[in-house]
Amino acid sequence: MELAKVTGTVVATAKYEGLQGIKLLVLQPLDETGREVGEPFVACDPLQAGPGDVVWWVTGREAALALPVVFVPVDASVVAIADRVDANRGPPEPVPGNRGGRGGP
Numbered sequence: 807m808e809l810a811k812v813t814g815t816v817v818a819t820a821k822y823e824g825l826q827g828i829k830l831l832v833l834q835p836l837d838e839t840g841r842e843v844g845e846p847f848v849a850c851d852p853l854q855a856g857p858g859d860v861v862w863w864v865t866g867r868e869a870a871l872a873l874p875v876v877f878v879p880v881d882a883s884v885v886a887i888a889d890r891v892d893a894n895r896g897p898p899e900p901v902p903g904n905r906g907g908r909g910g911p
Contacts (some may be wrong), residue, residue, distance in 0.1 A: 807862040809836040812855050815847050824875035849882035860888040
């Protein structure tokens with residue numbers, strides 16, 4: 807999964823049968839610091855994100871599996887809408903007393 811910002815929508819008067827009712831968005835990929843990288847692309851959106859939202863997206867078979875009708879011919883799909891992105895925070899601080907989830911003292 808990768809992050810992207812929604813920059814617009816696409817209007818299609820004709821769609822593949824399994825994509826009826828699925829919104830198409832223009833996404834601008836973002837790096838780990840939130841800066842724009844690469845070229846914008848179109849992705850299917852089963853979650854109803856909108857312009858300005860930051861989303862996670864996937865490609866390949868997972869993109870088709872994210873839609874209500876699976877195995878439709880798509881290259882990318884939105885799989886989550888981010889509430890907040892904290893860039894450049896570094897690795898999480900260890901929790902006192904936590905030994906890597908192995909349990910015991």
